[in-house]
Every structure is written in C-alpha cells, then in structure tokens.
Amino acid sequence: MPVLTRLIPSPVFVDINAGALDDLAGLLADQRISSSGKLAVAISGGSGLKLRDRFAPELPGADWYCVDGGTIDDAVRLADAMRGKRYDAVVGLGGGKILDATKYAAARVGLPMVAVATNLSHDGICSPVATLDNDNGRGSYGVPTPIAMVIDLDVIREAPVRYVRSGIGDAVSNISAIADWELSHRETGEPIDGLAAAMARTAGEAVMRHPGGVGDDDFLTTLSEGLVLTGIAMSISGDTRPASGACHEISHAFDLLYPKRAAAHGEQVGLGAAFAMHLRGAHEQSALMVEVLRRHGLPVLPGEIGFTDAEFVEAVAYAPQTRPGRFTILEHLDLTTDEIRDAYADYAKTVSS
Structure with a gap:
C-alpha cells in the first residue's frame, strides 16, 4: 500500500530559548547553513546598531548592512548591496520590517534567509510573505520561508x-x-x-x-x-x-x-x-x-x-x-x-x- 505524504516548507531548525544568540555561528555551522561564517547580516539603523556591537564578535566573517525601513525600495537596495558577493546566507536581525525587507532581498539574490527575531510583534517572522510599503500603500510579496528561525528570549525581554x-x-x-x-x-x-x-x-x-x-x-x-x-x-x-x-x-x-x-x-x-x-x-x-x-x-x-x-x-x-x-x-x-x-x-x- 503506497504511503502518501507531502513536503512541508518549514525552517531547517527553530531555536527558541534564553541565550539562543550566544552561539549563532555555531548553530549555523551545525546545521550546515554556513560553515565558513561568511554571512550578510541586515539590521536596522537604530536598535540594530546596538545588536551589532553585541554580536559582531560572534560573527567575525559577517558583513553588516543597515536597512532604513520596511519599504520595497529598502529591500531592493539591500539586495543590490549584496549582489555579486559570496555569502552562505543572509541573516535578518530585528523586528518585522527588517525581517520582511531581508526576506525579499534574499529572494532577489537567491540566498537562504535566517530570521532572528528581536521582538514578537506579529506572525510574519516565519511566514512566506514579505509585507512592504510601496507607492500604493502596502503590498504583500511571496518569498521563500526562512531556512532557520532563532528567537532569543533574553533579547525579546529587552524590547518594548x-x-x-x-x-x-x-x-x-x-x-x-x-x-x-x-x-x-x-x-x-x-x-x-x-x-x-x-x-x-x-x-x-x-x-x-x-x-x-x-x-x-x-x-x-x-x-x-x-x-x-x-x-x-x-x-x-x-x-x-x-x-x-x-x-x-x-x-x-x-x-x-x-x-x-x-x-x-x-x-x-x-x-x-x-x-x-x-x-x-x-x-x-x-x-x-x-x-x-x-x-x-x-x-x-x-x-x-x-x-x-x-x-x-x-x-x-x-x-x-x-x-x-x-x-x-x-x-x-x-x-x-x-x-x-x-x-x-x-x-x-x-x-x-
């Protein structure tokens, strides 16, 4: 009798606990997402800069990109900035706007995206949708599901x-x-x-x-x-x-x-x-x-x-x-x-x- 199944698009791994970001590089290497540590990390220009200071020593091979906001133009600019460079993956480190812009940019350059949520404001953190502002208001764009999801409860508690x-x-x-x-x-x-x-x-x-x-x-x-x-x-x-x-x-x-x-x-x-x-x-x-x-x-x-x-x-x-x-x-x-x-x-x- 045949066994009928279907493949479910989901992250390779989900890590939700206090201190989950203490060894992000190790997690990515263990899951064979990035053994070289060559990553593009997208952050906001505000609270994201503080996170960069905190986590940059853990990711010595990463290039850091500041994303101004959650517009389609911001996402395209991020994609253009990463284009032509060799990365194992793109890491979105921030709230909903940063994660959505990073999802879209990663899809444009054909790289897997790792979502690191710094707040829990909505269910888009692990969705196949990027909600971005555009000239007509706001649009929803289909994108691949993040390959990995990391939520550090210590970081979540620091958010408003x-x-x-x-x-x-x-x-x-x-x-x-x-x-x-x-x-x-x-x-x-x-x-x-x-x-x-x-x-x-x-x-x-x-x-x-x-x-x-x-x-x-x-x-x-x-x-x-x-x-x-x-x-x-x-x-x-x-x-x-x-x-x-x-x-x-x-x-x-x-x-x-x-x-x-x-x-x-x-x-x-x-x-x-x-x-x-x-x-x-x-x-x-x-x-x-x-x-x-x-x-x-x-x-x-x-x-x-x-x-x-x-x-x-x-x-x-x-x-x-x-x-x-x-x-x-x-x-x-x-x-x-x-x-x-x-x-x-x-x-x-x-x-x-």
Missing part, C-alpha cells in the same frame, strides 16, 4: 512590551481567521487545508488559554511557538488564509483610511477579531477573546487606540475592499453602514457591561 502585546493580538486573531475560512468553505466551497487550519488554530488557542503574562518566559515561549507555527501554516496553505480574515480586513482598512493614525498591527487585528466573533454570534468566544486581550493590556474598543466609534464603523464598512475575493463574515453578512453601527453598539454594550 507593546511588541509582545501586538504579537498576542495577532496570534489570538487566528481563531477568527479560521472561523472565516470555515464559513467560506460552507458558503462558497472554498477548500480548506486541514493541516494549516489545525496549526493556526492550535497556535491561537495556546496563546489565548495560557495563564501567564508578558514577563513570563513560559508564556513568551508559547507565543513565539505560536507565531512560528502560524507562519508555517501559511507556507502549507500557500497564502495568508490561516491567519487572515475579517480581523485583518478591518486592520487593513484602518491602515488605508487613517495611515498616520493607525495603531500597532496586533492591536488592530485583535480588536477586529473580537468584533468579528461577536458579529458571527460566537458570543462566548468573543467574550473570552475580550477578556484575554484586556488581561494583556490590548484594546477591545476603538477609543482605546484613538479612533471614534464612527471611524470604526467606517473602517468595517470599507474592510471588504482591502482583500477582494476573500470571503469572511463581513462579506457574508454584507451589512449596511446603519447595520454595522447597530452591531457595533451591541458589541460595545456587551464589552462594557
């Missing part, structure tokens, strides 16, 4: 706590995203990748139900693992469906309608997820999500991130336009602005009671 909170919101929003995927399967026949859905749901549930807090290593490990698993789930499905539904449509609407006032990604998608769960009538899950978000210091009402109720209603009404072709609870209900206003009033009353 708002980054951890943002990652919590992004992880918890998986629950809403999977519910939207299942809804689309029932209503439109869209196929579901069961393995990808299981991984993303498990990641979200693990974070949502963990009793620890942002200063707890056990909780930080669970959050790190959840974000990595979500990235792999997206690799398996071939798109962002396991982690992106109405919650992300609402967040993208905030980004597009109020670009200078948008809050952290995880704050917006967490709020969007709680509201989306309320919309679909999953009031117990919505209440649990609200409780968890509040416990970790995340917003559950638009006023808590500087938006009026009217602006939130406008964002929800605009949200389906941000992902044409994606079917979520928003497309399913197809609410008028007045109906969205009434639904939000009911949600706000429930949250405030």
Whole structure:
C-alpha cells in the first residue's frame, strides 16, 4: 500500500530559548547553513546598531548592512548591496520590517534567509510573505520561508512590551481567521487545508488559554511557538488564509483610511477579531477573546487606540475592499453602514457591561 505524504516548507531548525544568540555561528555551522561564517547580516539603523556591537564578535566573517525601513525600495537596495558577493546566507536581525525587507532581498539574490527575531510583534517572522510599503500603500510579496528561525528570549525581554502585546493580538486573531475560512468553505466551497487550519488554530488557542503574562518566559515561549507555527501554516496553505480574515480586513482598512493614525498591527487585528466573533454570534468566544486581550493590556474598543466609534464603523464598512475575493463574515453578512453601527453598539454594550 503506497504511503502518501507531502513536503512541508518549514525552517531547517527553530531555536527558541534564553541565550539562543550566544552561539549563532555555531548553530549555523551545525546545521550546515554556513560553515565558513561568511554571512550578510541586515539590521536596522537604530536598535540594530546596538545588536551589532553585541554580536559582531560572534560573527567575525559577517558583513553588516543597515536597512532604513520596511519599504520595497529598502529591500531592493539591500539586495543590490549584496549582489555579486559570496555569502552562505543572509541573516535578518530585528523586528518585522527588517525581517520582511531581508526576506525579499534574499529572494532577489537567491540566498537562504535566517530570521532572528528581536521582538514578537506579529506572525510574519516565519511566514512566506514579505509585507512592504510601496507607492500604493502596502503590498504583500511571496518569498521563500526562512531556512532557520532563532528567537532569543533574553533579547525579546529587552524590547518594548507593546511588541509582545501586538504579537498576542495577532496570534489570538487566528481563531477568527479560521472561523472565516470555515464559513467560506460552507458558503462558497472554498477548500480548506486541514493541516494549516489545525496549526493556526492550535497556535491561537495556546496563546489565548495560557495563564501567564508578558514577563513570563513560559508564556513568551508559547507565543513565539505560536507565531512560528502560524507562519508555517501559511507556507502549507500557500497564502495568508490561516491567519487572515475579517480581523485583518478591518486592520487593513484602518491602515488605508487613517495611515498616520493607525495603531500597532496586533492591536488592530485583535480588536477586529473580537468584533468579528461577536458579529458571527460566537458570543462566548468573543467574550473570552475580550477578556484575554484586556488581561494583556490590548484594546477591545476603538477609543482605546484613538479612533471614534464612527471611524470604526467606517473602517468595517470599507474592510471588504482591502482583500477582494476573500470571503469572511463581513462579506457574508454584507451589512449596511446603519447595520454595522447597530452591531457595533451591541458589541460595545456587551464589552462594557
């Protein structure tokens, strides 16, 4: 009887622990990613410079590149700077913007990319997607999954706590995203990748139900693992469906309608997820999500991130336009602005009671 299997795109190794960066060169050599130590390391021009001072002695054969930000132009400039030089791999050392720019640049020059996350702000740290600003706003670009993922909890604790909170919101929003995927399967026949859905749901549930807090290593490990698993789930499905539904449509609407006032990604998608769960009538899950978000210091009402109720209603009404072709609870209900206003009033009353 034949054994049917499939190859799952995932990192060669994932190292999540305190002190993981103490011997990065040794890890890369042991995994046969870079035995020569000839690496290109991309960092930010701010906090990244401090990391360079700290870790440069551990990587004597590396060339260091400062990346100005998270735009498509920044990523192309990084690729051009590395072109024609011999490297075993490219290391992205930083937060989401640096990692996304490095993913894109590594893909352009045909080198494997090692992701070293210095904060846990979102699930893109191990995903096959680079989200970069461009002339039209923001675009998502398909790239290879990082060949290796390193998260040093000692470094994570040094980052501002708002980054951890943002990652919590992004992880918890998986629950809403999977519910939207299942809804689309029932209503439109869209196929579901069961393995990808299981991984993303498990990641979200693990974070949502963990009793620890942002200063707890056990909780930080669970959050790190959840974000990595979500990235792999997206690799398996071939798109962002396991982690992106109405919650992300609402967040993208905030980004597009109020670009200078948008809050952290995880704050917006967490709020969007709680509201989306309320919309679909999953009031117990919505209440649990609200409780968890509040416990970790995340917003559950638009006023808590500087938006009026009217602006939130406008964002929800605009949200389906941000992902044409994606079917979520928003497309399913197809609410008028007045109906969205009434639904939000009911949600706000429930949250405030």
